[in-house]
Amino acid sequence: MTKILKFLFSRMVIVGLLILIQLGILIFTIWKLSESFVYLYGLFIAISIFATIYIVSTKDNPSYKLAWIIPVLLVPVFGGLFYLIFGSRRTTKKFRRRMINIHNETAKHLKQDNDVFREIEEDDKSVANQVKYLNNYAASPIYKNTTTRYLSPGEEFFEELKKELKKAKKYIFMEYFIIHEGVMWDSILEILEEKVQEGVDVRLIYDDMGCLQTLPYKYYEKLRQKGIKCVVFNPFVPFLSVVMNNRDHRKITIVDGHTAFTGGINLADEYINKIVRFGHWKDAAIILKGEAVWNFTMMFLQVWKFNCGEKEEYDKYRPDVNYLKPFESDGYVQPYGDSPLDDETVGEYVYLNIINKARDYIYINTPYLIVDNELVTALTLAAKSGVEVIIVTPHIEDKWYVHLVTRAYYAQLIEAGVKIYEYTPGFIHSKTFVSDDKIGVVGTINMDYRSLYLHFENGVLLYKTKSVMEIKEDFLETLNICQEITIEDCHKIKWLNRFITAILRVFAPLL
The missing domain is CATH 3.30.870.10 (Endonuclease Chain A)
Structure with a gap:
């Protein structure tokens, strides 16, 4: 009974109910207006016709177009208005402009070493074309002087992550879609608290919708009290808006600018099989050490600035600032990010x-x-x-x-x-x-x-x-x-x- 009451009064349920109420009011209002005023019914039909023409003319994926055209034509009274409210994959101009400005500002710090690119071009032209695309359209250079190790399953990643976090001397940056209190997160949090006491700059970004069911409301306040700098990406509000679709699904940890982790693994117990939800959980991650970590550092700082607006001296976070030995080389490594705010998938x-x-x-x-x-x-x-x-x-x-x-x-x-x-x-x-x-x-x-x-x-x-x-x-x-x-x-x-x-x-x- 306690679990049921806890679920019913959880933030997820409350937010969901508020959104459903808004949706219900919207549908009811459109229905009554169209029923009471014949000319409004005609207006709604016209909106649906124009919405259909607009959908066909956009650059969106054909499957996405079809998924909207069908409901718009089946329910023309509601369909057109619903597409105008929810159908566009574009966010508000303010949201887009802020992020694009930050990307443009930081792009000058991400320059391709032409000697490295020429090596790849001489070795394999088709791979060089892939590399060129990511450098030109995702501001993501490719590097040598970097080693990588594949980590699978999540248990292997977890042990390696704790080991590297304990080595941190200057800073730890973490950006995750899901964090859930339990064995995994509690162990990491304990290390982060110790590092804060040692004077390490510890920063955390977590996605609000990703953590809607897994973290208490305003959990960031608890972390800030511990000395961990924490921001919530795109706070989820019970309001009908396309902005809520754009979530931070990244999983990144950076230690002192020269070591980084990424992959599919969030910070929750099912990812390391401490709890069983869907049988054995098989996941994968990778650890990078060397110059290529710089791309991840800049990705994190871009999102951090988007949320905080803080100015940064980017160069002090470069890989070689806190690692004085030469980096080893193991092939070529190109970390890249993907944003829904541009026209590049x-x-x-x-x-x-x-x-x-x-x-x-x-x-x-x-x-x-x-x-x-x-x-x-x-x-x-x-x-x-x-x-x-x-x-x-x-x-x-x-x-x-x-x-x-x-x-x-x-x-x-x-x-x-x-x-x-x-x-x-x-x-x-x-x-x-x-x-x-x-x-x-x-x-x-x-x-x-x-x-x-x-x-x-x-x-x-x-x-x-x-x-x-x-x-x-x-x-x-x-x-x-x-x-x-x-x-x-x-x-x-x-x-x-x-x-x-x-x-x-x-x-x-x-x-």
Whole structure:
């Protein structure tokens, strides 16, 4: 009974109810107005017609357009107005302008070493083109003088993270989508408190919606009292607004400018299997040491300034300021960020480039497989061209409706020659690509619409690093405990489930 009452009076439920009430009032008002005033009914119909024409003319993904055109035409009285309120993926001008100004200001601190780029260009022109794209459109140079190590599962990441946090002398920057009080976070918080007492500058950014169910209201005040500088990204308010769609889905830790972590792992106990929610949780991260950490430091400081408006002396956070020895080199490393506030779907373009340039194989781990036509085309064409394409998804879902949509893509991909496996022990949350023994990606970017189009994300492009082969080895080992999905399995699905998934697939961009 106590748990039920706690849930009913939780912030998530209260905020959800307030939004539903607003939605109900909006629908009721439109309905009564259109019923009472014939000319308003005609106006609403006209708005829906113009909204449909506008949707067709936009540069948005065709799947996203279709997901909106159908409800607008089916319910023209409400559809057009609903699209005007919720349909645009663009946020308020103020929100966009602030972030874009910060990116423009910091871009001058992220310059590509031309000698490094020429080395890659001489070695592989197609990889150099990928590198050039990220440098030009995501302000993300590529580096040598950096070592990387792949960390999987979450337990391995957790131990390595604690070890590096304890070494901090100057600063610790952390940016996470989800933080949940428990064994993992409490252990990290204890270290952070110790570091504050030692005079280390400790800063934390967490996403408000990501932590809506996992942290107490105004938790940042508790952290500030401990001496930890803390800000909440895009505080969630019970108001109908597209701004609430843009969440900070990144997972980044930076220690003294020369060591960084990223990957799919949030700071909650299920990620290290201290609690079991969806069977065994399989996740992945990567640790970087060296010059490439600078990209992550700048990503963090961009978001920090967006929230705080504080001026920074960026150069004092460079990798070599607090690390006086020469950095070791292990291939080429290019950390990059993705923002929903520009017109570049950086995360998707990186994935597409890898798929399109693959010669022998592409191995993919993803918790969600809700892909647009471009990714489906690229994956099927690669498989039809003789490239071995293998995708691993979860067997036990975290969200039933999302998993239904993921499975809706299986038949089309399998018929083209793509091999699909499900991680039978539980839920795989890793977001990794590896191809041809030379290129890989570890990051936060899921293969779904929210990650690819709406969230702030990040990843690391790896070229000829030792970690590329570590990703491959881990992938092949994981296949031993996975179940291959056959076309016969796809045909066994009940007709009702097929009907539901067909509907969900159409509206997948809005989920």
